[in-house]
Amino acid sequence: MSLLKYAAYRFMTMLVTLWVVSIMIFFIINLPPGDYLSNQIAELRATGQSSAVEQAEFLRREYALDRPLWQQYFIWVGFMPGPNGFSGLIQGDFGWSFEFDQPVADIVGDALWMTVLVNLAAVLFVYMVALPLGVLAAAKSKTWVDYTAAFVGYLGLATPNFLLALILFYYGNRYLGLPIGGLMDPVYEGQPMSWDKVKSVLLHLIVPTFVIGTSGAAAMMQRLRANLLDELGKPYVETARAKGMAPARMLTKYPLRMAFNPFVADIGNLLPAMVSGSVLVSVVLGLQTIGPALLAALKSQDQFLAGFILMFVALLTLIGTMVSDVLLMLLDPRIRYGRRDV
Amino acid sequence: MSALLSVEDLGIAFGTSDPVVSGVSFEVHKGQTLALVGESGSGKTISCRAILRILPKKARLSSGRVVLNGRDGRQELHHLTERRMRGIRGNAVSMIFQEPMRSLSPLHRVGNQVIEALVLHHRVSAATAKAAAIEQFERVGFPDPERAFRAYPFELSGGMRQRAMIAMAMISKPELLIADEPTTALDVTTQAQVLGLIKELQKETGTAVILVTHDLGVVANMAESVVVMNKGRVMEAGPASAVLRAPAHGYTQKLFAAAPQIPDVARAAPPLPREDLILTLSDVSKTYHVRGNSRWKPEMLVRACRGVDLAVTRGKTLAIVGESGSGKTTCARIALGAEPPDPGGKVAFRASADADPIKVHAMSRAARTAFQRQAQMVFQDPYSSLSPRMRVMDALTEPLEIHGIGTWSERREKAAEMLQWVGLKREMLFRYPHAFSGGQRQRLSIARALMLNPSLLVCDEPTSALDVSVQEQILTLLEDIRDRAGLSYLFISHDLAVVARIADEVAVMRQGLVVEQAPPETLFYNPQHPYTKALIAAQPEPDINKPIDLKLVANGAGAPESWPESFRFTPDIVPSLTEVEPGHKVRCHA
Numbered sequence: 001m002s003l004l005k006y007a008a009y010r011f012m013t014m015l016v017t018l019w020v021v022s023i024m025i026f027f028i029i030n031l032p033p034g035d036y037l038s039n040q041i042a043e044l045r046a047t048g049q050s051s052a053v054e055q056a057e058f059l060r061r062e063y064a065l066d067r068p069l070w071q072q073y074f075i076w077v078g079f080m081p082g083p084n085g086f087s088g089l090i091q092g093d094f095g096w097s098f099e100f101d102q103p104v105a106d107i108v109g110d111a112l113w114m115t116v117l118v119n120l121a122a123v124l125f126v127y128m129v130a131l132p133l134g135v136l137a138a139a140k141s142k143t144w145v146d147y148t149a150a151f152v153g154y155l156g157l158a159t160p161n162f163l164l165a166l167i168l169f170y171y172g173n174r175y176l177g178l179p180i181g182g183l184m185d186p187v188y189e190g191q192p193m194s195w196d197k198v199k200s201v202l203l204h205l206i207v208p209t210f211v212i213g214t215s216g217a218a219a220m221m222q223r224l225r226a227n228l229l230d231e232l233g234k235p236y237v238e239t240a241r242a243k244g245m246a247p248a249r250m251l252t253k254y255p256l257r258m259a260f261n262p263f264v265a266d267i268g269n270l271l272p273a274m275v276s277g278s279v280l281v282s283v284v285l286g287l288q289t290i291g292p293a294l295l296a297a298l299k300s301q302d303q304f305l306a307g308f309i310l311m312f313v314a315l316l317t318l319i320g321t322m323v324s325d326v327l328l329m330l331l332d333p334r335i336r337y338g339r340r341d342v
Numbered sequence: 343m344s345a346l347l348s349v350e351d352l353g354i355a356f357g358t359s360d361p362v363v364s365g366v367s368f369e370v371h372k373g374q375t376l377a378l379v380g381e382s383g384s385g386k387t388i389s390c391r392a393i394l395r396i397l398p399k400k401a402r403l404s405s406g407r408v409v410l411n412g413r414d415g416r417q418e419l420h421h422l423t424e425r426r427m428r429g430i431r432g433n434a435v436s437m438i439f440q441e442p443m444r445s446l447s448p449l450h451r452v453g454n455q456v457i458e459a460l461v462l463h464h465r466v467s468a469a470t471a472k473a474a475a476i477e478q479f480e481r482v483g484f485p486d487p488e489r490a491f492r493a494y495p496f497e498l499s500g501g502m503r504q505r506a507m508i509a510m511a512m513i514s515k516p517e518l519l520i521a522d523e524p525t526t527a528l529d530v531t532t533q534a535q536v537l538g539l540i541k542e543l544q545k546e547t548g549t550a551v552i553l554v555t556h557d558l559g560v561v562a563n564m565a566e567s568v569v570v571m572n573k574g575r576v577m578e579a580g581p582a583s584a585v586l587r588a589p590a591h592g593y594t595q596k597l598f599a600a601a602p603q604i605p606d607v608a609r610a611a612p613p614l615p616r617e618d619l620i621l622t623l624s625d626v627s628k629t630y631h632v633r634g635n636s637r638w639k640p641e642m643l644v645r646a647c648r649g650v651d652l653a654v655t656r657g658k659t660l661a662i663v664g665e666s667g668s669g670k671t672t673c674a675r676i677a678l679g680a681e682p683p684d685p686g687g688k689v690a691f692r693a694s695a696d697a698d699p700i701k702v703h704a705m706s707r708a709a710r711t712a713f714q715r716q717a718q719m720v721f722q723d724p725y726s727s728l729s730p731r732m733r734v735m736d737a738l739t740e741p742l743e744i745h746g747i748g749t750w751s752e753r754r755e756k757a758a759e760m761l762q763w764v765g766l767k768r769e770m771l772f773r774y775p776h777a778f779s780g781g782q783r784q785r786l787s788i789a790r791a792l793m794l795n796p797s798l799l800v801c802d803e804p805t806s807a808l809d810v811s812v813q814e815q816i817l818t819l820l821e822d823i824r825d826r827a828g829l830s831y832l833f834i835s836h837d838l839a840v841v842a843r844i845a846d847e848v849a850v851m852r853q854g855l856v857v858e859q860a861p862p863e864t865l866f867y868n869p870q871h872p873y874t875k876a877l878i879a880a881q882p883e884p885d886i887n888k889p890i891d892l893k894l895v896a897n898g899a900g901a902p903e904s905w906p907e908s909f910r911f912t913p914d915i916v917p918s919l920t921e922v923e924p925g926h927k928v929r930c931h932a
Contacts, residue, residue, distance in 0.1 A: 234444060235440075235441055235445040236444060236445055236446055236447045236448075238396060238439065238445070239437075239439060239445045239446065239455075239507075239510075240447075240458075241396045242394055242431055242432060242436065242437040242439075243431060243432035243459045243462065243510075244428040244429065244430070244431035244432035244433060244459065244462055244463060245428070245432075245458070245462060246428060253450075254450075257447070257449050257450075258447070258448075258449060331449070332449060333448075333449060333494045333496075334448055334449075334494070334496055337494070337496075337497075
């Protein structure tokens with residue numbers, strides 16, 4: 001079947017998955033009793049501020065929180081008209097954050113792109129580090145090269161991210177003059193894009209990328225090494241040797257190509273792991289990603305904000321798996337032809 | 343004339359330990375074939391890899407000289423630099439391997455892999471290389487070379503892959519071809535055709551061949567000279583005719599004695615008694631739905647077996663013989679109740695002569711458990727059918743535990759008894775499977791199958807993963823046990839010579855249909871069906887005067903549409919199984 005058809009098919013399944021995920025997210029967020037506003041109303045009543053209570057009651061009606069849960073869901077997604085007509089995720093209205101008293105879109109706006117940026121940088125870092133090190137470790141297995149790579153890798157896996165962050169900030173600032181905290185110099189915040197701003201962002205990205213990517217890179221490297229070592233024992237490698245191929249060319253043409261499948265398939269898993277893993281790091285490093293906002297929203301049952309962020313992470317994951325599936329189709333004829341090697 | 347390749351006093355060692363191969367010497371002359379014969383662990387494979395110096399990482403040449411005296415002058419391969427050695431591999435000397443399924447990269451097109459040797463060594467353009475590859479593909483018998491060039495390995499059958507491997511090895515016109523068990527993984531008719539192809543190519547190009555094999559029959563068909571190896575040493579060497587006619591060394595004689603052969607039969611056997619049948623399959627068919635290549639293409643129907651009627655007489659052995667994909671294993675699985683047949687098919691089992699027959703596929707839970715105690719299975723690969731994490735004791739007593747039979751000490755006693763039955767010692771109860779050889783492991787899995795005192799044993803190619811001498815022992819053991827415990831066997835095999843020894847009746851299957859059925863003597867004395875004839879003809883005999891009749895093989899092993907009129911079948915019209923003499927049925931148009 002053609003690649004395009006397959007991509008279209010995968011896109012359709014992605015939409016269906018996203019829909020199922022939205023149901024689960026909404027109902028799980030609403031599992032704890034009450035909601036942000038009813039909690040607030042109870043609190044206001046207790047302290048006797050009746051005017052504020054009225055405003056909160058108004059918001060409850062405005063956002064349909066007084067309706068049954070299933071209706072709330074449909075209104076949130078935009079399948080059903082709310083108090084202000086159709087206005088849900090599908091229509092591009094992400095809702096209102098009670099905690100921050102702002103539209104969700106305004107709160108997450110920039111942070112969304114920063115999140116994508118930080119995590120893309122981290123994914124790139126993972127692949128750029130893991131690919132050469134993993135291949136090297138496999139090709140020179142059981143030599144000092146392998147052991148050193150493994151040692152560094154395990155160190156990366158074992159060090160807690162926030163600790164690594166603090167250490168890197170300290171030494172990076174002391175010896176290299178790297179900036180501490182944030183994703184850009186405060187003067188550029190809210191400024192339009194400029195060359196200086198990009199430079200500042202890139203400079204600020206170095207440490208977070210390293211911190212978020214290290215453990216992923218270490219794990220990926222070990223996986224690639226193990227896969228490659230398995231492949232190196234296969235008969236087709238011997239065939240290639242018997243043909244008189246030079247080792248480096250042989251390695252890249254045959255076994256590496258085979259070992260690539262799991263490597264590519266990991267893209268889908270890597271993205272969500274990093275987004276959720278980077279929440280804590282973002283808090284520690286003071287990065288303006290959606291991580292800190294998600295944490296705050298979940299703590300105070302700020303349901304529209306939390307729901308939107310979770311939907312966004314789910315979308316990233318689904319896009320990741322879709323990209324890796326399509327890449328696998330391109331890479332592996334056995335998948336392309338829908339057959340298994342016997 | 344000096345030899346093309348001479349190997350003198352070759353020694354190979356792993357690390358610093360004692361050499362695993364030592365003092366091996368042989369010569370190969372231009373255009374001739376040398377066979378390296380031995381069982382697994384004899385050092386034959388590693389010796390031939392040492393010529394090209396593609397040894398495992400830890401192995402090294404500890405002594406010896408390897409001299410190639412070919413078109414590029416005299417070259418001492420044992421101390422060429424790695425870079426110059428790469429110029430030899432795939433160029434003057436090329437190699438084909440045992441497992442065509444796994445020796446080609448599944449991710450690269452066949453053509454790409456085949457032209458590689460040419461491009462590497464001769465710096466030709468892609469177009470020239472492709473033209474050469476197409477020519478080579480045509481030569482090795484691809485009906486559509488262009489398509490083969492673009493195909494991926496998984497689109498080809500085992501025999502076709504091995505042909506592609508041969509094309510790959512021959513494309514740079516090597517002076518020496520090393521073939522490491524090139525046909526061991528193939529069906530016997532395919533083996534005959536691939537061997538024939540190698541021989542033809544050799545005649546045309548004058549390439550010398552080193553053929554590594556465990557099969558003396560292959561030697562007799564292919565080789566001018568023979569080197570017999572055992573435990574890293576040469577046991578006997580000489581011209582094939584002399585060695586095969588009068589093997590001098592004890593080890594060679596032992597190999598000869600063990601080699602299964604299709605016997606010469608003087609007359610047909612009487613038909614088997616049919617009064618007391620332990621197992622009957624009647625009109626058993628199995629259709630699998632295979633999803634099409636695409637999500638949008640309709641699914642395909644694969645008819646694994648069609649209208650099979652078979653019966654096992656109590657205390658006797660019924661063998662089902664056929665190539666891979668003939669439906670023989672499906673029949674066995676259905677017989678054991680592991681899979682249901684298509685509606686209409688019936689399998690009946692009769693535990694004893696006077697018991698009521700039970701329907702294997704319509705049983706209550708309790709009846710099923712009882713049936714499972716009566717019918718047990720011995721699997722093909724003793725390396726993967728025993729859990730490496732279970733001690734022999736645990737593996738053997740597990741069936742008793744499952745069925746809740748006996749106390750702990752009784753189970754243990756039974757396990758020890760069964761070990762002795764299969765020729766192992768009771769001290770071995772507490773060992774793990776890795777401490778056993780292939781033959782011993784197969785004894786273990788037979789012992790496990792016997793633990794529940796079954797009356798029917800289904801053996802699925804129980805000897806095909808074993809060396810010939812071990813195969814001989816296992817067959818003897820199976821015969822002993824059958825007679826001692828009054829067992830009945832359903833024996834699945836692809837090898838007529840193995841079956842000749844143990845079976846009381848043979849059913850030959852092809853494409854899901856039984857094409858001929860008779861006692862083995864009758865079958866060998868008077869084979870009727872072209873496919874049976876091909877199977878018999880394809881069996882390599884260790885006699886230099888009885889070469890494989892390739893024409894007979896080609897006639898019967900081709901598609902059923904190409905068979906003579908009276909046997910031909912098409913997807914729609916299938917002739918029925920007709921009794922031509924008592925106890926001898928053939929599928930033909932009467």
